[in-house]
Amino acid sequence: MRETGTFLHVGCGSKTKEQTPFANLNWEEIRLDINQKTKPDIIGSMLNMENVKDQSVDAVFSSHNIEHVYPHEVTIALKEFRRVIKDNGFLLITCPDLEPVCSLVADNKLTEPAYSSPAGPITPLDILYGHRVSIANGNHFMAHKCGFTAKTLAIDIRAAGFIQTATAKGHCYDLWALGTCSTWEKAELTNVCKTLFGK
Numbered sequence: 001m002r003e004t005g006t007f008l009h010v011g012c013g014s015k016t017k018e019q020t021p022f023a024n025l026n027w028e029e030i031r032l033d034i035n036q037k038t039k040p041d042i043i044g045s046m047l048n049m050e051n052v053k054d055q056s057v058d059a060v061f062s063s064h065n066i067e068h069v070y071p072h073e074v075t076i077a078l079k080e081f082r083r084v085i086k087d088n089g090f091l092l093i094t095c096p097d098l099e100p101v102c103s104l105v106a107d108n109k110l111t112e113p114a115y116s117s118p119a120g121p122i123t124p125l126d127i128l129y130g131h132r133v134s135i136a137n138g139n140h141f142m143a144h145k146c147g148f149t150a151k152t153l154a155i156d157i158r159a160a161g162f163i164q165t166a167t168a169k170g171h172c173y174d175l176w177a178l179g180t181c182s183t184w185e186k187a188e189l190t191n192v193c194k195t196l197f198g199k
Helices: 071-083 097-107 124-129 131-136 150-159 186-197
Strands: 004-010 027-034 057-064 083-097 115-117 120-122 162-171 172-181
Touching: 027 057, 027 115, 027 131, 057 071, 071 083, 071 150, 083 150, 083 186, 115 131, 150 162, 150 172, 162 186
Parallel strands: 004 027, 004 057, 057 083
Antiparallel strands: 083 172, 115 120, 162 172
């Protein structure tokens, strides 16, 4: 894992570097969000990051954003991520992991709490379609329009132009994935995965 770099924090919301896997690294953060109320460095959508230059960052970090676009928009967003990353950089992305969530649904636990969060109990229904309380309160950006398993997310990342992928299951039904923009040695890929998502 390189000692320094710049990462674009896409869909940052109110979070800053301290709430990302880059917290303990000497990397510079650029925050991008569609909501100007979150005071990002750049206002924009992950579907059109026109205010970010081609190959201008070493990494893109996106946490729980990709599930908020329609399936046909996933490749558009991922290609935008690839466009702004340098050729020796990478993408780090996390989103809900539908495989274990669907196991809960199959066990007839659709509306039972799967885990607790600062926003309250989270059910499989919330994970599948978006946090119901937030949506009911008018935050329609919280609605989920698609979903992923480790296999499908890796396929989509490669289809957008990334060369290698690695995935890992996180806590609270999270799925993590890393996509590289060039071919990395296995040791380097393993090292970055351990550093950024502990796997």
